[in-house]
Amino acid sequence: MRTLGTPEPETAPRTVTIQDVARRAGVSTATVSRAIALPERVAAATREAVFSAIRETGYTPNAAARSLRAKSTKMVLVLLPGIGNSFFTPVLNALEEVFTEGGYGVLIGYTRQSRSRETHYARVIRAGQVDGVLVVTGNVPRDEEFVSVPDTVPVSLMFSEVPGTAQFSVFDVDNRGASADAVRYLISQGHRRIAHIPGAESGLEARERLGGYCDAIREVGFPLDESLIWRGASNFDFASGERAAKDFFALDDKPTAVFAAADEIALGFMRALKNRGVGIPSDVSVIGFDDTEYAVHYDPALTTMRQPRNEMGRLAAQDLLRRMAARDGGIPTSKVRLPCELVVRESVRAVE
Amino acid sequence: MRTLGTPEPETAPRTVTIQDVARRAGVSTATVSRAIALPERVAAATREAVFSAIRETGYTPNAAARSLRAKSTKMVLVLLPGIGNSFFTPVLNALEEVFTEGGYGVLIGYTRQSRSRETHYARVIRAGQVDGVLVVTGNVPRDEEFVSVPDTVPVSLMFSEVPGTAQFSVFDVDNRGASADAVRYLISQGHRRIAHIPGAESGLEARERLGGYCDAIREVGFPLDESLIWRGASNFDFASGERAAKDFFALDDKPTAVFAAADEIALGFMRALKNRGVGIPSDVSVIGFDDTEYAVHYDPALTTMRQPRNEMGRLAAQDLLRRMAARDGGIPTSKVRLPCELVVRESVRAVE
DNA sequence: CGAATTCTTGTAATCGATTACATCTACCGT
């Protein structure tokens, strides 16, 4: 053992096992195990003897042995797409907190939309290395990813739904409805010519948000103008917003407001416009989606549609905790759709 | 097994073990184990038989059983302070990539500077749940954290050094020197009255950066003016920068340039100044530290001292990988100090 | 051709816990 600054104790180099504790306490290993797991089923005196033996030896139960026998590792796998995107930071924070509190460790994996990575983590799951899986991603997971995941391992999805499956819990928001609300807000502020910067078309959320934009435009009878939909985003990132700025400048009849499918896109777009002397919101209003950490700190502070990321993380973790505790799917999966909330800041102005 | 969209195969509900494979291939379990671990030590024909048996049964070795016997879990624990701070995102990315490539899983833990959390993770380590530990944090770990971590588990530190210990590898930057360089750059641009916003005094890096600031000021013979050091940061965050802005406005003789101990602080400070009509860099120049993702996207883009976070992550992971592979400290620990790099953008202007 | 060496494979112990079952003691009511 290594004890910073204090003299080396004369402990044996061998790791201490339950046997050592049992011997020292003068009981059997079964009793030690019980004293730890079900203290009330052991006589008070014995319990004390066991605990002091544990303290004296510095015993910590071996995780592998316990997992092997108990068929539970007390760990969950959290799969993230793995972009440098800080969107996931608060999610991961919430997950780690709830899981740790619940006695579970968090194994993270970045899928980086690579097939080999998915197979790798499929193997981790099949090896029984985790008791549950949480897929946090905007991408609809491909079939391969779940082939031969044992039924005994509960799986949950965050931020994207696999259509038509009852075997996963799903936690997401109504991307389409929330996007429509964002655009309706712009309309309520007097804007008539509103553009949209969608995310990468491959993602389900991006398509939903585009759908919401169209819904809101159509519902008030505005023409749906394809030249106002600036496709070409590769991701929810700054660069995509900057690229969209090119479309903006190429346009003769410019919009007075823009709805970006993500805050990062909005910020990149705003930056590019400001660089060329376009005022925000004086010349163009901008609204984003997500309410990431930097939205509030930008200049101007970004008006955006907030996703309750922390709360979603908490709920998803609690649900998985519950399902892992119940043997054999005793608890049904849940589909939870949380409401988004419009956060009004400085990047949208009213026009008449 | 669960196979999305395809009919349920008639597999037994019981999980398939090495026994099943052995029986099917007509060999002993020892041979199966060898075929997997040391393919060259079994006859080609047998090897083929084993592999097809594996394929047919869909066998995946049980991680717990393997760990128990082999005394290695192929997992590392990465400890982060756990603030929502996105500073660590690229670090975590690099770590996950290198470790996964090296065949190790990444267990994350957020210490949240809480003692109970540290004890919790100490227990995880002692339970043999991980083969190595990487502490990624600005805080000097307290003794408690390492008490009774077995010598067999290599530990590395990133971004902060525990003074006087040879038992950990350390990966950091010369915070003091780099800070002095940042301030020297301001001086080279003609600034004479330069303020500093330090990070929380409890952190070693924050103190080092403050030291660097003082070095550079003294070295050119400027007076070291305490009213230009705006203490009171609680963290490397926006709020601390905003708080420092109060000190700025309270001052009669204002500085022409400010060195902030972190980008987040710089951004919060800039935001607060701009809100009150102070131009950056026209009225005040600002330089940050870290070069986080948002520095380049802010308006004005932040001039800052870059820490090679990704590279540090890679190096630290590779070092730990090497030390875990060597039995019993065959490889000495290393102290690696990487160079920072000044990234000139728009937030500093030359004065005469 | 026989002994030595090398390959290949199997047998069985082992890792360190958990837990079903058995046993023993103590206490209870009638």
Added chain:
DNA sequence: ACGGTAGATGTAATCGATTACAAGAATTCG
């Protein structure tokens, strides 16, 4: 006083792999 029941503890099987050791088969070499 005695059968019954509850409570406390021990015995030993078990989880699913790895691996030391042994043994048999094949090859090499003088």
